Structures are given as structure tokens and as C-alpha cells.
Amino acid sequence: MDERARHLLKSLIEQHIAKGVPVGSRQLARDAGLNISPATVRNVMADLEDEGYLISPHTSAGRIPTHVGYRFFVDALLRVVPLSAESNRLLIHRIGFRAPDAEQVLHAATGILSELTHMAGFVRVPRRATRILRHVDFIALHEREVLAIFVTDKGDVENRVIRTEQPFGAAELAQAAHCFNATYGGRPLQDVIHNLQRDLQQSRHEMDRILRSAMELGEEMLEEDQQRMLIEGEFQWLDLPELAGSERLRELLAAVRQKRDLVHLLDESMRGSEVRLFIGEESGYAPLSDCSVVSAPYSVDGEVVGVLGVIGPMRMPYQQIIPLVDGTAQLLGRALSQSG
Secondary structure (H helix, E strand, O other): OOHHHHHHHHHHHHHHHHHOOOEOHHHHHHHOOOOOOHHHHHHHHHHHHHOOOEEOOOOOOOEEEOHHHHHHHHHHHOOOOOOOHHHHHHHHHHHOOOOOOHHHHHHHHHHHHHHHHOOEEEEEOOOOOOOEEEEEEEEEEEOOEEEEEEEEOOOOEEEEEEEOOOOOOHHHHHHHHHHHHHHHOOOEHHHHHHHHHHHHOOOOOOOHHHHHHHHHHHHHHHHHHOOOEEEEOHHHHHHOOOOOOOHHHHHHHHHHHHOHHHHHHHHHHOOOOOOEEEEHHHHOOHHHOOEEEEEEEEEEOOEEEEEEEEEEEOOOOHHHHHHHHHHHHHHHHHHHHHHO
């Protein structure tokens, strides 16, 4: 792409981001600052349309960028601005470097992203499959009811009431917990479930009912783990002219409720160490074909544990959104490290 075409494409995309309407050749000729005629601009725009960078939504209504145009803009034409001092102060105030509760920190990060961008902010909650089982406790509640408690190295606590066919005393339950912890404690939760399934196939003791229920509790933790995503501000999409009242908006809201495919997309973002963008059709997920996802992984104690970002229209101010998402991810990682 020659320099004139690059300049006109950049100017057109910036105008469309700012105003949200198709950009015509007369307006572009007037505002691009190249001192060229509208006819020349029309020719360049026609070439850019033929190459897939622009599209005409309506006859004689000007042009808007395609996802290909936005991708070229982000990769080759965009100049990212540093995170403003005001935004940085607000992030520190809302997220902080210390917090007593990790869940509060995650909600704060999601909320501030939505508030500052007027889009939907999201956080992929740290996955627990690789977390280490610290210990299991079995506590007698009534004659034939036992409370099983799972505790991981990161402080996750899950419990379940188990009903048994015969009563178990406190000493028996303490011995069962001791054996369980001696055999499976200190291992990743995923390995605990796998090994426990194998071991239970070889035994039919009544105590196995308790162990099997404990295994099912662990499996529920992992199943829940597949859906652990916080998202706030999705109803701000109602104010976007690109989505308001459209079938695409209904699909997007349904995708947020269902979460599974969104979580899979976010997990893809965790594979790198930098900000990632999925623009329009690049996500491969139909409800997001008119949207962009800007995401960044966050790390706790040097390990990538999750990803956060925003979902909004392709027509978003990328030069501001990218440093905001990146800065929030770094601050969230530090806050979670401090909160333990």
C-alpha cells in the first residue's frame, strides 16, 4: 500500500471511530490534509474497497472499514498512546496493590475496565486444574451424614454433604482423611481425580462412598473451572448503533450467558505474554463477528493464571484501549500476588 493510500485509510478509520458513520470522499478529502480532489480520494477508496479494506454499507453513503482494514490499521498505522496518569491513578485506587480477597480484586478489575471503556469488561478467573490439593477433611454431621471439605494451595475451599448407608465415627473419618491426604495430598487437583478414579475401581469398601463423593466434589470444581469468567457492562452494548436492536446483539448476550465458547477463546489469549486482539471474524466465533476483543494475560508470582480485557465494537479507540487493558492486567497480577 502506497503512502497516500495508507494516509487516507488511517484518516478514514479514525473518523469512523470518532463519529460512527460512513465516511464520504468529500469529507475525507477535506479532512485528510493531503490537498487532493474528492475524485482522487474516490479512486483510492475504490481500490481499498477492492482489496478488502473498506466496504460501502449503502449506495452513495460513504465507506466504513472491514475487519481486514481494522487489522491493517492496528498492525501498521496505529500509534498507541501511554496510559494516562489519570487512568493509572484510578486503576490503582480501584484495584490497589493489596486486597484481602482475591474475588474482590477480580470484580474490581472487571468493573473498572467496563467503566473506563463503556464496553463489556471481562476477567478469566484463574484456573484450578493445576492447583495443588492441600488437604481434605471429613466431618461427621449426623448419624449418616458426612461433610467433605476440599482445600487447595491457593485457598480454594469447597464442601459437600455426603449421605452414607452406615454411620461413621469421628475416629474413622479422621483416619480416612489422613489416608486420603497421605496418598493424594500435595498433588495437582487434576491428578488427584485421575488417580482416585483408578484406585476406586479396585476397591468396594463402604468407606469408598465417602471417597467417591470426594472425587465427585473435585470433579465439580474442575467442571465449574471451565466456566469461571466474570463479565460486567455487557448491557452497554445496547447503546452501540452497530448492535442496538440487532439479532447479533441477542446472539452476543446469549453467548455471555452460556460462556463456554467465550471461555475457550479467552484461554487462547493466555498462550502469549502480550496484548492480543481478535477483530471481527478473526475470533472464529459468529456472535463476535461485528466486535473486537482486546485481551491481556495476567500473572501471579511469574505464572500466567488468567486473562482480562474488553469486548466492544470494531469501532473502538484502540490506541487508548490497548494500554488500558495492558496496564490493568499488570496491576491485577500484582494485586493478586499481594492478596495471596
